[in-house]
Amino acid sequence: MTVTNNAPSGPSPDVAGAGTDVEVAVDLITVVVDGVEMRVPKGTLAIRAAEQLGIEVPRFCDHPLLDPVAACRACLIEVEGMPKPQPACAQVLSDGMEVRTQYSSEVARVAQEGVMEFLLLNHPLDCPVCDKGGECPLQNQAMSVGRPESRFTGAKREFEKPINVSAQVLLDRERCVSCARCTRFAEQIAGDPMIELLERGAKQQVGTAADEPFDSYFSGNTVQICPVGALTSASYRFRSRPFDLVSVPTACEHCASGCSLRTDYRRGVVTRRLAWDDPDVNEEWNCDKGRFAFAYLNQGRIESPMIREHGSLRVASWPEAIDAAARGLATARGSVGVLVGGRSTVEDAYAYSRFARTALATDHIDFRARQGSAEEAAFLSSKVAGAPVSAAYDDLESAPAVLLVSLEPEDESPIVFLRLRKAARAGTQVLSVGATATRSLGKMSGRLVSARPGDEANALRSLDDETRALLGQPGAVILVGERIAGSVGAASAVLELARETGAALAWVPRRSGERGALDAGALAGLLPGGRPLTDEQARRDVAAAWGVEAADLPSEPGLIGADLLEAARDGRLSALVVGGVELADFADPGLAVAAVENADFVVSLENHHSAVTELADVVLPVAVVTEKSGTFVNWEGRPRPFGQVFRDALTMSDARVLAMVAEAMGSSLPADVASIRKEMGALGPWTGARTPAPDTAPGASADGVVIASWRQLLDSGLMQEGEPHLAATARPTVAIVSASMAAALGETVTISGPAGSVTLPVVTGDVLDRVVWVPTNSPGCHIHADLGAVPGTPVQLSAGGAA
Amino acid sequence: MPELPQAVRGFGVTFLTMFKKVVTEQYPEQKVPPKPRFHGRHQLNRWADGLEKCVGCELCAWACPADAIFVEGADNSDQERFSPGERYGRVYQINYLRCIFCGLCIEACPTRALTMTNEYELADDSRAKLIYEKKDLLAPLLPGMVAPPHEMVPGTTERDYYANTVKGASPEQVTTSPAEAEEVAS
Numbered sequence: 001m002t003v004t005n006n007a008p009s010g011p012s013p014d015v016a017g018a019g020t021d022v023e024v025a026v027d028l029i030t031v032v033v034d035g036v037e038m039r040v041p042k043g044t045l046a047i048r049a050a051e052q053l054g055i056e057v058p059r060f061c062d063h064p065l066l067d068p069v070a071a072c073r074a075c076l077i078e079v080e081g082m083p084k085p086q087p088a089c090a091q092v093l094s095d096g097m098e099v100r101t102q103y104s105s106e107v108a109r110v111a112q113e114g115v116m117e118f119l120l121l122n123h124p125l126d127c128p129v130c131d132k133g134g135e136c137p138l139q140n141q142a143m144s145v146g147r148p149e150s151r152f153t154g155a156k157r158e159f160e161k162p163i164n165v166s167a168q169v170l171l172d173r174e175r176c177v178s179c180a181r182c183t184r185f186a187e188q189i190a191g192d193p194m195i196e197l198l199e200r201g202a203k204q205q206v207g208t209a210a211d212e213p214f215d216s217y218f219s220g221n222t223v224q225i226c227p228v229g230a231l232t233s234a235s236y237r238f239r240s241r242p243f244d245l246v247s248v249p250t251a252c253e254h255c256a257s258g259c260s261l262r263t264d265y266r267r268g269v270v271t272r273r274l275a276w277d278d279p280d281v282n283e284e285w286n287c288d289k290g291r292f293a294f295a296y297l298n299q300g301r302i303e304s305p306m307i308r309e310h311g312s313l314r315v316a317s318w319p320e321a322i323d324a325a326a327r328g329l330a331t332a333r334g335s336v337g338v339l340v341g342g343r344s345t346v347e348d349a350y351a352y353s354r355f356a357r358t359a360l361a362t363d364h365i366d367f368r369a370r371q372g373s374a375e376e377a378a379f380l381s382s383k384v385a386g387a388p389v390s391a392a393y394d395d396l397e398s399a400p401a402v403l404l405v406s407l408e409p410e411d412e413s414p415i416v417f418l419r420l421r422k423a424a425r426a427g428t429q430v431l432s433v434g435a436t437a438t439r440s441l442g443k444m445s446g447r448l449v450s451a452r453p454g455d456e457a458n459a460l461r462s463l464d465d466e467t468r469a470l471l472g473q474p475g476a477v478i479l480v481g482e483r484i485a486g487s488v489g490a491a492s493a494v495l496e497l498a499r500e501t502g503a504a505l506a507w508v509p510r511r512s513g514e515r516g517a518l519d520a521g522a523l524a525g526l527l528p529g530g531r532p533l534t535d536e537q538a539r540r541d542v543a544a545a546w547g548v549e550a551a552d553l554p555s556e557p558g559l560i561g562a563d564l565l566e567a568a569r570d571g572r573l574s575a576l577v578v579g580g581v582e583l584a585d586f587a588d589p590g591l592a593v594a595a596v597e598n599a600d601f602v603v604s605l606e607n608h609h610s611a612v613t614e615l616a617d618v619v620l621p622v623a624v625v626t627e628k629s630g631t632f633v634n635w636e637g638r639p640r641p642f643g644q645v646f647r648d649a650l651t652m653s654d655a656r657v658l659a660m661v662a663e664a665m666g667s668s669l670p671a672d673v674a675s676i677r678k679e680m681g682a683l684g685p686w687t688g689a690r691t692p693a694p695d696t697a698p699g700a701s702a703d704g705v706v707i708a709s710w711r712q713l714l715d716s717g718l719m720q721e722g723e724p725h726l727a728a729t730a731r732p733t734v735a736i737v738s739a740s741m742a743a744a745l746g747e748t749v750t751i752s753g754p755a756g757s758v759t760l761p762v763v764t765g766d767v768l769d770r771v772v773w774v775p776t777n778s779p780g781c782h783i784h785a786d787l788g789a790v791p792g793t794p795v796q797l798s799a800g801g802a803a
Numbered sequence: 804m805p806e807l808p809q810a811v812r813g814f815g816v817t818f819l820t821m822f823k824k825v826v827t828e829q830y831p832e833q834k835v836p837p838k839p840r841f842h843g844r845h846q847l848n849r850w851a852d853g854l855e856k857c858v859g860c861e862l863c864a865w866a867c868p869a870d871a872i873f874v875e876g877a878d879n880s881d882q883e884r885f886s887p888g889e890r891y892g893r894v895y896q897i898n899y900l901r902c903i904f905c906g907l908c909i910e911a912c913p914t915r916a917l918t919m920t921n922e923y924e925l926a927d928d929s930r931a932k933l934i935y936e937k938k939d940l941l942a943p944l945l946p947g948m949v950a951p952p953h954e955m956v957p958g959t960t961e962r963d964y965y966a967n968t969v970k971g972a973s974p975e976q977v978t979t980s981p982a983e984a985e986e987v988a989s
Contacts, residue, residue, distance in 0.1 A: 128860035238876040
């Protein structure tokens, strides 16, 4: 067991955040396993001790991250002094204990053989049509420790198959060996105990309540940990066999949690993705979005470069398109805006950053394709960009208290949620500043610090003494979400609170590329490594690394956020370079569309046809994550490098395309991942004076009914397209209001904002009065486009209407 | 006795051979059937009502030492059923440039869907033509069979098929098959 000494003032220089771990002395006991004497920590399970010796005891229900249950009985071993064989997965070793596994004990061997025969009594042996065939622990262990032949001649138990426990997860009940891994995962890890073992005896089966499917965000993990083929996913069912697949370790591109994944493909098509084992980050879990949302990779791709001629796009050759882009951008040099998508790799973001400052001689660059404010930019530049790890997953686990500000971790960073839930089960106090006490906060046994949308800063400045004392404990952590940008003064208040209490402060963006883009300097006023653009020395460092004169770099911070878009709309910027941005994601989609429409020249680097490519003058197709290598930086600041899955892909990364455009413009950029990494590494983080922290006066919430909102994990996001089974497990689009408001509204409510209205079913929840919660971007409710609203916008509610 | 010259003695062998049974086969004018267990081209068999026996399990591909077999399984749906049970082989290819005719694939097949015929005339003039698709490998429809996709015989489950109790297509199946319906329509 380790504890982490978390000092906010002196963060660990180690990226993994492991450098500060302190080993705590543990009591060792002496045990004998298969005649081998060994010393293990007190409380070790017999199965773990045997593993240390390289002895594999068969098991199904045992999982190191789940509590022991001894349900399957496959791991029976002989324990000296006990009359009957004991399950190794639940047998806690005591000093001097002597255990014997199947290798040295006939009793254990016969017992295991008997259990295996018993488990196979009702197992259908339909391995040829079972997805697990070839990677099945039951198949393997039946071969290694089972009897060669069954003595059972009766009729096997039969069930109707398969049944849907959710739209995505299918259950073949007759294959189940009742190990309870799935039900324990749902209850202990995800906190969604929607599946349970029903009935008794031979009829025992996993099931759900009649009206409540297993719509957990983490349901896919049960498919992965099922030791037989009882749980399968609709998206992978009958797609392939394990021996067909080529597996590549990758990192998840969906959110900033930074899960380690295994991507399996067959003949150039990704067939499935699994959570890979990374104890420091995602342990062995991931969310359903990361697991199942990959169909978009092959859909709606742009096949070849296109240029606009006589008002319409036509296919062009690469040299022609590069030439057209370079000519157009050279004309507009110095007056170009660069919009970088939130899911760029850090290498690609770095290429955009350097391309903007050198080839385009501009500092008008922003990676925040969402609601963003100048205060947030100042907060990120001063505190987060290029900064060492301030809090890591381990720190969350050992923190006495964690304060969430504008962050709903289950929707916005699911692995942070899992780790917080694990921490909360061990005693961490979770506090959330917001307007609604969600079910996920309940799962973390959290407490709501009430704040109307827009009023977060005041709530943070007027925290009661008890809460302040909690955060004042050593190891306390404050996690800030991306929505802090929408609340005036909140970022300043958070910085103030962190200073006062000494709590570690970490920014948890929603998208996988945002932290990397920030570190790469894809934000006006910020050079790579957190260097302030206005700092002479910083400019000299960067100019030297880039091989340009310091005087040639822009020295005045450029435009960001809505200012950048307005400048493009009003003609003050003559060109835009847009890389992987969805215009509907901006807080004001109309402004974003107008900006792209009105700019004289627009270059779009995209992999899918989008609103930007429709309007662009030059469209350059770029690679998706499976076709390039790169690095995401997760919210901790931990690099998550990944390799190229399809090594013979012909598509090029953003960085390589930009390098070609730069070359045509007479500039130069490093084109490949290795040289970009080398250049970034040589630059390193900034150690000088950082940009000043924001100090914005607290804003106030608008009067009347205001909107509280965030993006749900499963919603109308473009990267979830093409996976209907996953979409069917999304939470329903509803408006959540307090009980008193619900009573006044009835069954449905029509919400009217500045741009329009939506009608949604009403659900009663733990929401502040005069606040209505709606999802930001779910089917039937896209608040930016449909309502013209952002969190905190006052809206009109009226009862009824056709839902 | 004076010995005959070596050169003349050699003709003795030729002379004696003239009285032996001729083993030369006049292929291709005269085709001699091979032995019944000869390993020839594969065949994907059908159940008595025309449904395919292949369940797309890929055990043949797994067993193949030459990596000559490619299979992709898929779900039978209520609208389109190709085999009894849940799963069928959507794609089935054997590459006869790779196949070594060892027969391990047919031993592996759990439903006896894959067997080998005696057909040995497998030469061709391009690589592509020697990759046999499912349509090239499927057994011909015998009298009483209906071309899938169609439903199982009413009142039966896949178990009845595996127990070989289905003896032919029922009148209902004849009318439910889209292929048959087209024929009737035309």
